[in-house]
Amino acid sequence: MARSSLFNRPFEIKRIPSFQSIALFTFVGLYGPIIILITYSFNSSASLGVFESFSFQWYITAWENEKVQEAAFRSLYLAATAATIATIAATMAALATTRTKKFRGMTLIFVIINQPLMIPEIVTAVALLVFFAMIKIATGYTGMLYLIIAHTAFCIPFAYLPIRARLESMDLTLETAGADLYATPWKTFQRITLPMIWPGIIAGYMLAFVISLDDVVISEFVKSAGQETLPTYMLGQLRRFITPETNAIATVNIAVSVILVSGFFLLTQRKK
Amino acid sequence: MTTNDEAIEIKNALKVYKGDTDVYALNDVSLMIKKNEFFTLLGPSGCGKTTLLRLIAGFEHPTSGTILLNKEDISLLPPNKRPVNTVFQNYALFPHMTVGGNIAFGLEMLGWSKSEVASAVDEMLELVKMQDLKNRRPAEISGGQQQRVALARALAPKPQVLLLDEPLSALDLKLRKQMQIELKRLQSETGITFVFVTHDQEEALTMSDRIAVMNEGKILQYGNPRDIYHHPENKFVANFIGDSNFLLADIQNGNAVLTDGTELKLSKENKQVSNGQKSILIRPEHVQMSKAKGSKKAFEGKISNIVYFGTDTHFHLELKTGDDFTIRKQNTPNEGTDFEIGAVVELTIDENAIQILND
DSSP, X not given: OHHHHHHHSXXXXXXXXXXXXXXXXXXXXXXXXXXXXXXXXXXXXXXXSOXXXXXXXXXXXXXXXXXXXXXXXXXXXXXXXXXXXXXXXXXXXXXXXXXXXXXXXXXXHHHHHTHHHHSOHHHHXXXXXXXXXXXXXXXXXXXXXXXXXHHHHHXXXXXXXXXXXXXXXXXXXXHHHHHHTTOOHHHHIIIIIHHHHHHHHHHHHXXXXXXXXXXXXXXXXXXXXTOOOHHHHHHHXXXXXXXXXXXXXXXXXXXXXXXXXXXXXXXXXXXX | OOGGGXXXXXXXXEEEEOSSSOEEEEEXXXXXEETTOEEEEEOOTTSSHHHHHHHHHTSXXXXXEEEEETTEEOTTOXXXXXXXXXXXXXXXXOTTSOHHHXXXXXXXXXXXXXXXXXXXXXXXXXXXXXGGGTTOOGGGSOHHHHHHHHHHHHHTTOOSEEEEESTTTTSOHHHHHHHHHHHHHHHHHHOOEEEEEESXXXXXXXXXXXXXEEETTEXXXXXXXXXXXXXXXSHHHHHHSSOOEEEEEEEETTEEEETTSOEEEOOTGGGGSOSEEEEEEEOGGGEEEEEOOOOTTSOEEEEEEEEEOSSEEEEEEEETTSOEEEEEEEOOTTOOOOSOTTOEXXXXXXGGGEEEOOO
């Protein structure tokens, strides 16, 4: 009896033995270290093992550290610039791949756009290092442009995917209706297409911003001397000695990412 | 007919979709639509009626042929340059704009001033009785209301021609009937030429001044509803509009001789038809039934089934020729069931009720 009732029930993943312990283990593995990191960022002592008392001391130290300020400002500037350029490029690419007739090589274009998702980051980083080194020798230019170009390139697919999803779910008849009601193609885009896909564009921008803000590998390889971003600064700090100051910076970083990614989900989940 | 009363003239329009096998969506279509008329393109799905509408709107361009609007060639103009508006099948209301914003859109694009737009929007809202919903979004109103907004939006710029692409197909029966009347009212109040696409023959008959019946990219016949119903030129038109009985007959000097030798008299105009084998059409409601008197020459049939419909009753007969034949008889309060299954009845047909078909 018991046996047959077991088989009669529909399959549910929850019934697999040890499902709960695996789930618990995964959550602890994912969030445990982060919770410890956040907790110790509020530790009043410099010890990494003993929590003495709650304080904002390390946040203040980090805030007053000129190097942190500089790196933070550079990271924000880089993320904002790269995300802006990437979002514009991604919008145009998404329009081109959804609003034109199917043509030969369309899949290839899709592959090219999403290249950064497929090639290991370290490979791209090494390639960019070599490529930009050649340009640096030839031109002598060592400014921010290298970082901006590199970040823009790997941000494009992250901006592209939500915009494309939005465009694909949009009823094309709306654009036809715009044209029928005397709107030129540009006006139709401005008044109908753009407002309709706007949530996708903002979502794409936020995702690109976070991806740029968090990047270590490519920044580390591409940056010129003295161009520390927040993640590369933290990496540099860790090489010498781990201080709760790094924990504090990381916690702020997490907060910013969580806010932006939550915003992304809200925008992409919301139904029309 | 004066030369001024054409709104649209289509000359030899051809629309071919290239592919493994070329698809002739429109195959040499010529058509004239008059000013201020309610013109319907009627046909089954895939007959080319929507393609023809899209060609008039400018969403697609003909492979060859010309489209004239008030004598002016508009074949290659983009849709935003044509004084023609469309009510789409799914309404295509802009979801991010209010009802008022939707109606104002076309006027703003035409460059009307703010005050002109505002008063025109109010006027249109009144015309479709939607004043209270001006600030709602399309998602917040019912399907029937969306339909009205779509109409108001398309009528607001006072187009020379209004195109309607099966706009009633998404509504339930009761609302559809209401909107049919509403559309007729709007057409006569605005005096705008309506070109209406539908696959519903009843809708076409009740609403149109003239109908064009289409199939496989061609116009088979066009004329007023009465002509199309009573004088269909071929089997497809007869079958598509109304119920039909088709019989094979040999035309001999003004008589139609059925395969069993029964002779039916033809009307004067049909006497011109040359002798030979033809299909004839008899509408089910144009036949009278009486008890058979047993005369040899009589046109007779045996009742095989009776279906009661409330307003009328359908009698399915088997003729002496072996053909199935349907008669529709209007029900009256005093009538009982005079005719029973298995009874042999004599049929009388007015000579005008027999239509000889071309194929």
